[in-house]
Amino acid sequence: MAKLKPLTGAQATAEAMRQINPDVVVAYPITPQTPIVEFFAQFVADGVVDTEMVPIESEHSALSAVVGASAAGARAMCATSSQGLALMWEIVAAAPGLRLPIVMPVVNRALSAPINIHCDHSDTMGTLTLGWVQIYSENAQEAYENMLLALRIAEHPNVLLPVMVMQDGFITSHGVEVVKVLEDEEVKKFISERKPDRYLLNVKNPYTVGPLALPDYYFEVKRQQEVAIYNAKDVYLEVGEELSKLTGNKYPLFEEYRTEDAEAVIVALSSTAGTAKDAVDEMREQGYKVGLIKPKLFRPFPYKEMRETLERFKVVGVLDRSIAFGAYAPVYSEIRNALYESDKKPKLQSYIYGLGGRDIFKTDIKKVFEELLSGNVDSQTQRYIGLRE
Amino acid sequence: MAEKKGWKELMRGGDLPPATALENKTGSWRSLRPVWDPSNCIHCMICVSYCPDMAIPITKSEEGVIGKNGRVYKGTIRLETNFDYCKGCGICAVECPTKCITMVREE
Numbered sequence: 001m002a003k004l005k006p007l008t009g010a011q012a013t014a015e016a017m018r019q020i021n022p023d024v025v026v027a028y029p030i031t032p033q034t035p036i037v038e039f040f041a042q043f044v045a046d047g048v049v050d051t052e053m054v055p056i057e058s059e060h061s062a063l064s065a066v067v068g069a070s071a072a073g074a075r076a077m078c079a080t081s082s083q084g085l086a087l088m089w090e091i092v093a094a095a096p097g098l099r100l101p102i103v104m105p106v107v108n109r110a111l112s113a114p115i116n117i118h119c120d121h122s123d124t125m126g127t128l129t130l131g132w133v134q135i136y137s138e139n140a141q142e143a144y145e146n147m148l149l150a151l152r153i154a155e156h157p158n159v160l161l162p163v164m165v166m167q168d169g170f171i172t173s174h175g176v177e178v179v180k181v182l183e184d185e186e187v188k189k190f191i192s193e194r195k196p197d198r199y200l201l202n203v204k205n206p207y208t209v210g211p212l213a214l215p216d217y218y219f220e221v222k223r224q225q226e227v228a229i230y231n232a233k234d235v236y237l238e239v240g241e242e243l244s245k246l247t248g249n250k251y252p253l254f255e256e257y258r259t260e261d262a263e264a265v266i267v268a269l270s271s272t273a274g275t276a277k278d279a280v281d282e283m284r285e286q287g288y289k290v291g292l293i294k295p296k297l298f299r300p301f302p303y304k305e306m307r308e309t310l311e312r313f314k315v316v317g318v319l320d321r322s323i324a325f326g327a328y329a330p331v332y333s334e335i336r337n338a339l340y341e342s343d344k345k346p347k348l349q350s351y352i353y354g355l356g357g358r359d360i361f362k363t364d365i366k367k368v369f370e371e372l373l374s375g376n377v378d379s380q381t382q383r384y385i386g387l388r389e
Numbered sequence: 390m391a392e393k394k395g396w397k398e399l400m401r402g403g404d405l406p407p408a409t410a411l412e413n414k415t416g417s418w419r420s421l422r423p424v425w426d427p428s429n430c431i432h433c434m435i436c437v438s439y440c441p442d443m444a445i446p447i448t449k450s451e452e453g454v455i456g457k458n459g460r461v462y463k464g465t466i467r468l469e470t471n472f473d474y475c476k477g478c479g480i481c482a483v484e485c486p487t488k489c490i491t492m493v494r495e496e
Contacts, residue, residue, distance in 0.1 A: 097402065097403075099401050207407060208404060210402075210404075217399070218403075220396035220399055221396070221402060221403035224399065225402075
């Protein structure tokens with residue numbers, strides 16, 4: 001039987017890591033990710049896991065050590081945020097290229113400059129092209145369950161790619177919630193053992209990992225990598241079905257909330273989706289036909305499924321918690337892309353909100369819905385929620 | 390040159406099976422050539438382990454060869470360089486503790 005525990009998002013992630021009991025965890029602290037590796041370090045110190053814990057001197061080294069451990073055949077993890085992810089960037093690109101099934105929780109935080117420790121998505125949105133599977137979590141419960149999903153997706157033979165599991169800095173990582181935690185034995189059975197088909201510590205079957213590939217072979221290797229990340233979509237759904245049997249929760253590519261007869265919907269990631277659900281409920285009580293789409297699997301992006309869903313609505317507002325300077329915002333870009341093939345395009349409006357941890361309130365989201373329902377939208381301009389003129 | 394493989398045939402992530410370097414003969418890159426003076430060699434195998442291109446084969450010899458100070462070295466010894474693989478980098482000459490390898494310009 002699952003247990004109910006009061007946990008922060010960071011604790012929930014550490015709890016999943018305790019149950020996974022990885023062979024290697026490499027730790028470098030960075031706000032707001034730090035409590036994940038702190039809680040995990042406590043598990044190591046108390047002997048409740050038999051993980052090799054490696055405190056290290058930078059994030060670049062942290063992911064490098066994880067890459068080495070994973071190539072050697074171990075289950076290896078680290079966690080990061082913001083500047084840490086940015087410092088890792090070189091290795092963030094190498095890990096999927098080497099096809100290593102690493103799981104890395106990322107606690108979203110704004111990127112410098114100016115320096116800011118609070119939540120926005122500019123860190124992970126900057127890595128969208130690098131080949132990691134990306135799953136966004138609304139709350140601590142999802143952060144916990146997504147860790148288990150992530151491990152199975154990463155290690156699936158049709159995928160073998162690293163996976164990032166996101167949660168919102170401070171909002172999710174430091175806020176306490178009641179989290180339903182599975183039994184250790186259930187998790188152990190669900191994740192089973194990593195059985196790599198080849199690994200560097202197997203001296204009976206030597207091979208070269210990460211060799212030089214010049215113009216004659218680089219292109220082919222990248223094509224393999226592309227196929228693998230597209231495979232991750234089906235694997236996500238398949239593993240999600242399996243996890244559903246344990247948790248009773250569903251793992252769709254994106255969650256639809258009260259969208260059945262909706263005229264206007266908004267698209268929002270992570271914790272903002274929770275706020276939006278309350279706003280939707282209140283507006284529904286007042287008779288407005290509004291709903292929410294919450295993307296969960298963001299890479300690979302489910303274009304077809306998103307298009308088929310969005311075609312049903314008259315108007316869609318897309319909320320981005322990051323800016324793409326000189327371009328449409330990241331989530332908005334994907335939504336526009338998804339709808340290009342459609343004959344029944346809804347009207348679209350892009351909104352930027354919450355940069356550097358600025359709060360977003362139910363009243364803000366209600367205003368967005370009112371604007372969408374009024375038809376006052378322009379798909380080519382960006383609007384700002386909570387910005388002072 | 391052999392037909393190049395398509396993406397479906399390659400090992401995952403561009404990994405390679407062992408010993409592919411055997412097909413990759415780097416001798417044509419050479420502009421300097423190592424000249425080995427056996428009379429000063431102590432067969433310490435440092436040149437062998439530092440050579441990045443397996444250009445110095447290990448030889449097993451029961452008869453042995455005469456090395457430094459007229460001593461007969463038997464068993465595991467180094468003999469001639471394999472110039473199919475030697476690209477003339479000079480690492481062996483730098484690392485040799487008895488300086489019995491000198492690099493000369495190849496004419």
